[in-house]
Amino acid sequence: MNGVLERRIRTRSLRAFSLVEMLVVIAVVATLFGILLPMLSGSIERARMFKCQMSQRTVAFDFQIFADDQLHGDRGEDSGRSTFRIETFQESQYGVDEFWRWGGDQQTHETPDSNGNDPMRCPSVRDPVTLRNNVACSSGAVGPPQNISFGFNSRLDRAEIVDSHGRPRAVKARLHPSVVQESNVPLLIDVDGQRAFMIGANPIYTAPSLDSFGPYAGDRVWFPGLRHNGQANAAFMDGHVASSSTPDEEAGWRWDYQPIR
Numbered sequence: 001m002n003g004v005l006e007r008r009i010r011t012r013s014l015r016a017f018s019l020v021e022m023l024v025v026i027a028v029v030a031t032l033f034g035i036l037l038p039m040l041s042g043s044i045e046r047a048r049m050f051k052c053q054m055s056q057r058t059v060a061f062d063f064q065i066f067a068d069d070q071l072h073g074d075r076g077e078d079s080g081r082s083t084f085r086i087e088t089f090q091e092s093q094y095g096v097d098e099f100w101r102w103g104g105d106q107q108t109h110e111t112p113d114s115n116g117n118d119p120m121r122c123p124s125v126r127d128p129v130t131l132r133n134n135v136a137c138s139s140g141a142v143g144p145p146q147n148i149s150f151g152f153n154s155r156l157d158r159a160e161i162v163d164s165h166g167r168p169r170a171v172k173a174r175l176h177p178s179v180v181q182e183s184n185v186p187l188l189i190d191v192d193g194q195r196a197f198m199i200g201a202n203p204i205y206t207a208p209s210l211d212s213f214g215p216y217a218g219d220r221v222w223f224p225g226l227r228h229n230g231q232a233n234a235a236f237m238d239g240h241v242a243s244s245s246t247p248d249e250e251a252g253w254r255w256d257y258q259p260i261r
Helices: 002-067 086-094 177-181 193-198
Strands: 108-111 129-132 150-153 158-162 168-172 186-190 232-236 241-244
Touching: 002 086, 002 177, 002 186, 002 232, 002 241, 086 150
Parallel strands: none
Antiparallel strands: 108 129, 150 186, 158 168, 186 232, 232 241
16 A cells, blocks of 8 residues: 555656656746847848848949949930939839830839849838839839838939029939949938838938928938838948948938039
């Protein structure tokens, strides 16, 4: 009788010990998971940031080719001219308006598509973008605004001047091939399309107000996308890419540069 009782006690002890072991293992796994998850998330985010930077470098490289008098190829509406508009280059990147490359009979094209075509995209922004044929970028060829990833430097599109009456206003600007020598002038930057949509702006162009009292005052077209660990990537005229949590305050970033008019 005593032997049976002792066996029962030992069996219960072994079962209790096994349960304790299981709880310890669960606790260890949970602790390791808690340690490794932020590291894994950080690695994924760094990979997305790097992919975004590579995408921006590609755009900047294409811009240098587009600006070159000998290498530019088709400049659409600016063909045969010594200068060009930033919107013409932008449309060549998206493949819209006179550069439409998404099928002759199509009026719209959604990206990413089944072939993986997904121009001008930050990997952290995954919602689809619709491209519209026979429409200029500034008129809504790319949308919805909430899903747009990159915005071009707005002062490259519209220069701010003071007219003969002393009033500040924006006028359409044209770029000379020599603009690629302006190494510290931002070409494009990560944008927050949702923020742009909320204030009624088109996120394909963005620029800080700086000291503007006119069209750029009050940061009305400034909505950088600080989605890479609180930083935005920006590509510059000479092809290099940099990141900043305060891209409007970076020393040497020439947001005040304005091209010929």
